Amino acid sequence: MGAEARRRTTRQLALVLDAVRASGTEHPSADRIFARVRAVLPTISLGTVYRNLHRLAAEGHIGIVHLGDRLARFDPMPGGHDHFVCEQCGHIEDLPATSLDLEANAARQAGHQVTGHALVLYGLCRACGTSPT
Amino acid sequence: MGAEARRRTTRQLALVLDAVRASGTEHPSADRIFARVRAVLPTISLGTVYRNLHRLAAEGHIGIVHLGDRLARFDPMPGGHDHFVCEQCGHIEDLPATSLDLEANAARQAGHQVTGHALVLYGLCRACGTSPT
DNA sequence: CTCGGTGCAAAGGGTTTGCATACAT
DNA sequence: ATGTATGCAAACCCTTTGCACCGAG
Numbered sequence: 001m002g003a004e005a006r007r008r009t010t011r012q013l014a015l016v017l018d019a020v021r022a023s024g025t026e027h028p029s030a031d032r033i034f035a036r037v038r039a040v041l042p043t044i045s046l047g048t049v050y051r052n053l054h055r056l057a058a059e060g061h062i063g064i065v066h067l068g069d070r071l072a073r074f075d076p077m078p079g080g081h082d083h084f085v086c087e088q089c090g091h092i093e094d095l096p097a098t099s100l101d102l103e104a105n106a107a108r109q110a111g112h113q114v115t116g117h118a119l120v121l122y123g124l125c126r127a128c129g130t131s132p133t
Numbered sequence: 134m135g136a137e138a139r140r141r142t143t144r145q146l147a148l149v150l151d152a153v154r155a156s157g158t159e160h161p162s163a164d165r166i167f168a169r170v171r172a173v174l175p176t177i178s179l180g181t182v183y184r185n186l187h188r189l190a191a192e193g194h195i196g197i198v199h200l201g202d203r204l205a206r207f208d209p210m211p212g213g214h215d216h217f218v219c220e221q222c223g224h225i226e227d228l229p230a231t232s233l234d235l236e237a238n239a240a241r242q243a244g245h246q247v248t249g250h251a252l253v254l255y256g257l258c259r260a261c262g263t264s265p266t
Numbered sequence: 267c268t269c270g271g272t273g274c275a276a277a278g279g280g281t282t283t284g285c286a287t288a289c290a291t
Numbered sequence: 292a293t294g295t296a297t298g299c300a301a302a303c304c305c306t307t308t309g310c311a312c313c314g315a316g
Contacts, residue, residue, distance in 0.1 A: 084240040111259030126244030
């Protein structure tokens with residue numbers, strides 16, 4: 001180990017992290033982050049946003065969420081929790097972390113080691129389930 | 134409702150379904166299905182494979198699985214069950230269906246209706262966890 | 267005979283990458 | 292001074308689509 005690449009702190013990196021942290025519950029996509037940061041630093045490029053997003057995720061500062069569609073979404077909370085997605089309005093909500101002991105059991109009984117999971121619940125959110133279609 | 138489009142049965146549709154059904158536990162991607170079918174019907178096109186894959190999924194004959202990587206995988210079993218993915222060798226394993234009552238509860242308490250879920254467990258499969266790195 | 271399905275090839279859209287330059291250390 | 296991070300733009304990759312022809316009903 002040892003030989004880890006030396007990492008530099010740049011304005012771009014800080015701004016990308018800020019943007020994700022300021023996104024609250026929104027779970028923005030990369031191009032949304034791009035737009036936000038660009039409002040502050042107009043010269044930043046999309047490639048840089050992606051590189052910093054991945055670096056931040058690798059260092060455990062932010063989380064990446066895959067919701068079944070093609071694009072990745074970013075989350076100020078690094079991990080552990082799950083998500084609920086409304087199939088009608090697209091609203092995304094954080095759910096508390098779960099141990100998933102029951103579910104992981106099947107895998108463990110097959111001799112596998114479970115180290116993590118991704119869980120997305122689908123349905124109708126309160127607003128969509130209440131209002132007329 | 135009523136006015137449903139009339140659907141035709143073609144050799145291509147049947148072969149795509151056959152290929153998915155014959156894939157067992159492999160969870161093949163679209164281009165893998167494409168290759169398999171092409172071995173039997175060399176003139177079939179990728180576009181047709183995708184169209185039939187989606188039609189079969191919409192009709193509930195096969196399942197689509199998103200594992201966090203970029204491409205979709207197809208499953209002879211329509212739904213209900215979960216998956217385990219080995220982070221080292223990429224092996225995919227089916228897990229029995231789970232109700233996820235505990236997890237869905239948090240969403241229900243917020244007033245949402247939960248109609249489905251996608252759960253992927255990550256870790257080291259038996260082979261990778263046992264053998265030396 | 268009809269009109270839904272097919273093949274082909276080009277377009278799409280998110281993400282990654284090569285390269286010369288800028289800048290953190 | 293050193294070499295990592297950036298900006299730009301092209302490349303990638305999976306997937307979707309427009310269009311003219313084919314073939315199931």
